[in-house]
Structures are given as C-alpha cells and as structure tokens.
Amino acid sequence: MSRLPVIVTTIVFLLGFAVCGLHFRHFASTRVVADLLTDNAYLGVLAVGMTFVIISGGIDLSVGAVLGFTTVFLALAIGPWGIPAPLAFVLVLALSAGFGAAMGALIQYLDMPPFIVTLAGLFLARGGAFLLSTQSIPVNSPVYAALVGFRLHIPSGGQIPLITMVMLLVFVVCGVLLHFTRFGANVYALGGSRSSATLMGIPVARTTIRVYMLSSLLAGLSGIIFSLYTSSGYSLSGVGNELDAIAAVVIGGTLLSGGVGTLFGSFVGVMIEGLIQTYITFDGNLSSWWAKIVTGALLFAFIAFQQILSGGVLSSLRRTSAPA
C-alpha cells in the first residue's frame, strides 16, 4: 500500500521521458540523461535531507538559504581569505551542521514549530550571505579546476562530473541510513506519532536534533556542489530551492504529515522536476513559468492521490456520518 505512490511516480517519470523522447530529436540520449542528473545534483542532495525531515514530521525551510550562504562563504574563503579549498569544505560543512543542530535543539527543547524555527534560519542564513557579499564572486583555484574537470565520459556525448557522482553517492549512503539503521527507523517512528515514539522509548530529542543537523549538513554539501557547478559564489543563489526540494519529496510519495516515504521516490521526484524544465527548453516557445504550473499541478494531484490512498477521505466521510 505504501509502495504505490512511488510506483506511480516512477511510471509518470518513465512515461514523461518516453513522450519527450518521441517528441524531440536528440532527447533520448545519454547526454540528456547525464545533464538531467548533473543539472539537478544540488537539488537532489537538498531533497535527501528534506526527505528525512518530512518523514520525521517536520519541515526545513532554511536549506536554500544555507546553500546560498555556503557558495558565498566558499568563494570568499578560497579567494580573499586564502583558506585551502579542502579546509574550506570542512569548515563550511561543520558550520552548516552546527546551524542545523541548533535549529533542531530549538525545535525540541523550546517546543517551537519547525516551520517558524527554520523560517528564522532561512532569514539568518540568507542575511548572512548578503552580509558577506552582494557581488557574484568567481572562484579561481586550481583545486576547483581539477574537481570540476574530473568527469567520466559515457558513450554518445554524456558526461558524469564529480558533483553528479557525489549526488548519487549521497542517495545510496542516506538510503542505507534511512532504510536499514536504527536511526532511520527512529525517524519513521517520530513522524508516525511523536507521543507514541516517546512512550516506545525512542530517543526523541536526539533524533530530532540529528535530523535537522543532517538536513543542514546536506544543504551545506549541496552548496559545495552548487559552488562547483558555477565556480562562483552569489548570495542570491538557491532562492526558493527549499520549495523545489519539498515539491520533489512530496511528488516522490512522502507524506507531508510524516511517517511514510522513501528516498528513491524523492530521487524520481527531482528527476520529474528536471524533466519538465528540459521539456520546456527543448520546446523553446513555451513560457518557462509553465514549469512551476506543471509542478504545482503534479503536487496537487499527488497529495490528493495519497489522501485517497491513506483512507483520509474515507475516514473523514465516516467521521461526518457518525453520530455525535
């Protein structure tokens, strides 16, 4: 029953790809598939963190801003501050993990809604990025050039650069973490019901803090990916990406109320969003705002579909017809 949304999402993606492939020349090629992965690598990594957060019953609105902050921090650290790139990566990951842990702690110990805490986090991180610099700063470092240049060539024009490999690795490692470890099981339990999780003796506080820490850590990693993607830092990068990530997770079959979802579904959700954008550029005459409209329509369709599946509609009907 809980597998059905993921299967439907996957079918939608495959159908969509087949339609595009028949409709456009050059579409069904390794290059387009590789581009789809590469161009959405940063979004994929954000979606991984978001999946954990949403399954645990929360939300993280700060990830796009953390991404933006990371790109500016890296550009300044590697450029004017003269910090070696690997050290800068470690610093920025530590910084973002700490940021997430702090948000998790606020949510847990002050019993504040995740929506508010992470919204404050969004403003803080985005504001911090602007404070550092409002310019777009190029990164001219030999380490960057080497990392960007490292790529696998696959037949017929496709390329898999490092950032794509990192994204796929993150999906695999976090897939194991979510589906095969105690921590993962605790995340599901937390989203199912907080109070029963407490009664079952699940370490609620520790799990909550770790979930937000993981989400911010991955947002930082996504920032590193974005920074490599553009070889520059810009305080406006990643604006609104938290919403794209949430949309991908929900389209991928994760319930916004928590407790249900898979990482594979989120991966397909990201690919569907990328596919819509690619369709629009291939067409060349559609307004690019259609991407948002179609994503919105899909989102609505999937939420309605899940609601019906989970019996929400039936049970609410039953509730209204039952005697008071």
Add this chain to the structure above:
Amino acid sequence: MGIRSVMLPAAIAATLCAGGVARAEGLTVGFSQIGSESGWRAAETTVTRQEAKKNGDTVKIADAQQKQENQIKAIRSFIAQGVDGIFLAPVVATGWTQVLTEAKDAKIPVILLDRDIDPADKALYLTAVTSDSVHEGQVAGDWLVKAVGSKPCNVVEIEGTVGASVAANRKKGFDDAVAKDPNIKIIRSETGDFTRSQGKQVMESFIKSVGGKNICAVYAHNDDMMIGAIQAMKEAGLKPGQDILTVSVDSVPDMFKAMMAHEANATVELTPDMAGPAFQALNAYKKSGTVPPKWIETKSTLHTSQDSDLQQIYDEKKNLGY
C-alpha cells in the same frame, strides 16, 4: 518584406547551385534570456523572435527567471539539442566557464547579448553584442552642445541608481561631452533611481531650489525619469521642450509620444535589437567562417523632436512589450 521573401529563396537556390554547403533551412539558435524584469528586456525578447523570423532562422527562448542555474540548464539542453548557436544574456558575470567550455567542445558558438561576462578565457565566446553606455552619454552631451550654441546654459542632471555602472557611465559620457563647452554648466545633479516617480520628485526639488527660469536644460539617465520630470515642469507652469530643453537615454515609446507633443527634445536609443547583429555575426561565421570582433557595439542612435519619423518609430515600438 515582399522583396525579402522573394529574395531569400532565390539566395538559397543560388548558393545551392553554386555547390555550397548552405542549408535549405535557416539556423536554429537557443537564446537563454535573463527574465522579463523590465519593459526593455521584454522588447529585446520580442525583437529576437522578429529577427529570427526575418532571417528564416529558428530561435528557442528560455526565460531563466533571474536564476543562473536555469541559464546553465538551458544552455546544456541547447547543447544536447545540437543547436547551431547559443545566445546568452547572462544574469551574473561569473560562473560560466564550465558550461561554455562544454558548448565549445560541442563546437557550438556562443554570443553574449547586452551584458559581458568575467571569464578567464575570452575564447569561450564568439563575440559580445552590447551597447556602450559612456558613448550614450556622449551622444546626449554632443546634442546639447549643438542645441545650445553660444548661449550660456545651466543644466540639471537626474542620475540613475547610485552604484549602477550604467548610471556612472552615462554620467561620465555626458559630463565629458559638455565640459568642452564653457557655456554649459551642470548646476545640480541628483539620483532619481531610474523611476518615473523619483524623476518627478527630483525635478520638483530642482525647480524649487534654483527656480524654473534659471534652468536651461535637463539631462536624465533614462527616459522614465525624464517623463516624470516633464510632468513636474508642466505642473510648475513651465513648458518642457521649449522653456527647458530635455535630453535622456533609452528611447521608450512614451518618449516618442512626448516628442511628438513637443514636450521633449531628444532621446538616445539603447536598442533592444541585440539579436540582429548577433544573427548576422553567427550567419557569417557559419557560412564562411568569418570570425567577428570580440565586441560588437550597437548603435546609439539619436532621436529628436525635429525628426519626421517619430510616429513611425512609435508604432514600431509600441508592440514590442516595453
């Protein structure tokens, strides 16, 4: 248009007979546009479509909604489609090296429109088609020098947004041009933030502080501010275009209306037609391998209220989406 439509197939037939490798169809070009944040940019997109149609080329337009990642994605899928050329109006100056290298590897020439980028390697693009905003200011200044003649003239200047390079350049060009004429003095200069309402406020304060009679000319860094200033002059009982000379930059349709009503004197055009020269350069490059110069400067045409073609230009411009 009629002649052109006859000539185009004829030209194609001629090149085919000559055994050239010319295609029966035109080129397919991908255009990664920044967005549609201003009337000028909307006009640029419309003109790009028109130019493509005129040349028999096909253009695929991707609106990036002000986001660099969307532009990179668009360029990647243009490469995947195997287009003949890519036009890019970059939203930021940095971060293009990787994706432009990929275009270069795929042997697809890239032409920058209306903004420059900051690459380590200029070989990554074929050419950049941009205007010279210092020159725009110069053209405006030269016009004023000629219009004033030997009379002494006090000028007030309404500047664009502080810190915007366009504003600084348009100021420099104008100031340098009028500095040559000892009759002309710039007595006041303030920012109007490129907007109509601010332009009007700044002009009101000029009129209050120096008196309308003591102002002989107004220079505004864009037409919108000038349209606001014209309103302020009219409200103060002055006759803009007659009592006070006006010159500004951009050539938006409303400025032509004002010139036809003799309420404004001159405007320097920032052409939305960046694509025209780009298509020309690309076609020449594709057909005969002619490498264009690294920078193609668009013309900064001066339009004055004396011109006879104002109505015609207004009609052409009003449907471009300004």
